[in-house]
Amino acid sequence: MSRAGEQTFIYDHPPVIRAHASIVGPKEGRGPLADWFDTILEDDILGQKSWELAEMEMVRRCAKDAMNRSRLSDEDVQAMLGGDLNNQIIASSFAARTLGVPFIGLYGACSTFVQALVTASALISGGFLENALCVASSHFCTAERQFRFPLELGTQRPPQASRTATACGAALLTADCDEYGLRITSGTIGRVIDLNITDANHMGAAMAPAVFDTIAAHLSDTGRTAEDYDLIATGDLGWIGRELLLALAEAAEVSLPPDRLIDCGASLYAQRQDTHAGGSGCGCVAAVSCGWLMKRIEAGDLNRLLLVGSGAMLSPTSSQQGQSVPGIAYAACIERSGA
Secondary structure (H helix, E strand, C coil): CEEECCCEEECCCCCEEEEEEEEECCCHHHCCCHHHCCEECCCCCCCCCCHHHHHHHHHHHHHHHHHHHHCCCCCCCCCEEEECCCHHHHHHHHHHHHHCCCEEECCECECHHHHHHHHHHHHHHCCCCCEEEEEEEECHHHHHHHHCCCHHHCCCCCCCCCEECCEEEEEEEECCCCCCCEEEEEEECCCCECCCCCCCCCHHHHHHHHHHHHHHHHHHHHCCCHHHCCEEEECCCHHHHHHHHHHHHHHCCCCCCHHHEEEHHHHHCCHHHCCCCCEECHHHHHHHHHHHHHHHHHCCCCCEEEEEEEEECCCHHHHHCCCCCCEEEEEEEEEECCC
16 A cells, blocks of 8 residues: 555555445435435334434444345454444444444544545555455434434424435455455545534535545545546535535636536435435445445446545534534545456
8 A cells, every 4th residue: 555645545455345235214215316225224213222223223234234245254354444423433333242343433424434445445455454344324313312402302404404314334345356346446534624614504514625625635646637537426515515515626726527526415315305405424425325326336337436425523512512513524436447
């Protein structure tokens, strides 16, 4: 593994995405990407006693699905990297407890899945691991209870608010250098960017500056332009945040063609579903990329994708204390080998 520029890793031995799996909730299963997901839940409680236990079970099922598709057992998996939005990332850590696999807990808010891809790829390319499972999840009900208000209150959300997706995505990475498939060839670590956005509901405004900063760093470090990618997929900016990202790029005179830019949060739901600004949550970019985007690359629709996960680094405490909402973003380049 080598380093390019200030923030980007080049994986000289790029890991293969050997298998991937996605699970979404009922509302997400009625959206425009429904046909691309592996599992659509009939309900979002999954037979559990609490929303938090339901999210843990969703992570366990998604991880097992990815492992089964890769034909690796629990004992074969050398590390699971992931996180969620619950305090102390309990959905991921409790699922790892049930699975019995070595666990590296991560927290990048909604960027966690791409953070896991970048970190796991570095460990595999560097020869420290032969395989790793990357997973991230979110659940509308657990996030609402923790960050906003109990659902029982029926509190109305403002138009700029996004909906936390009930979703999970898992990708099993291996060091099989001769295997044909999807490869992660580079990864960019973002900086925490804070433009003093204090509206804790406005995730798009809080995260768009960090997404632009990471994209600009990746392009500068690699010597590429946006036109070198078939698609740049951002995490959870939603419809409003995507427009803010385009405005930031135009102001900085960085070419970011709108026809090459999609947002997972803006793609997960149809506007008729009344999700306001679109989707968010760790599971949003994880499920959309493991469901829709990776399958499109495998089908030959795309050859090179820049996946940019974004996260709002706030907590209930920081919001209650009137702190601004910093943003973070990570980028991973996914390419179809043999294309």
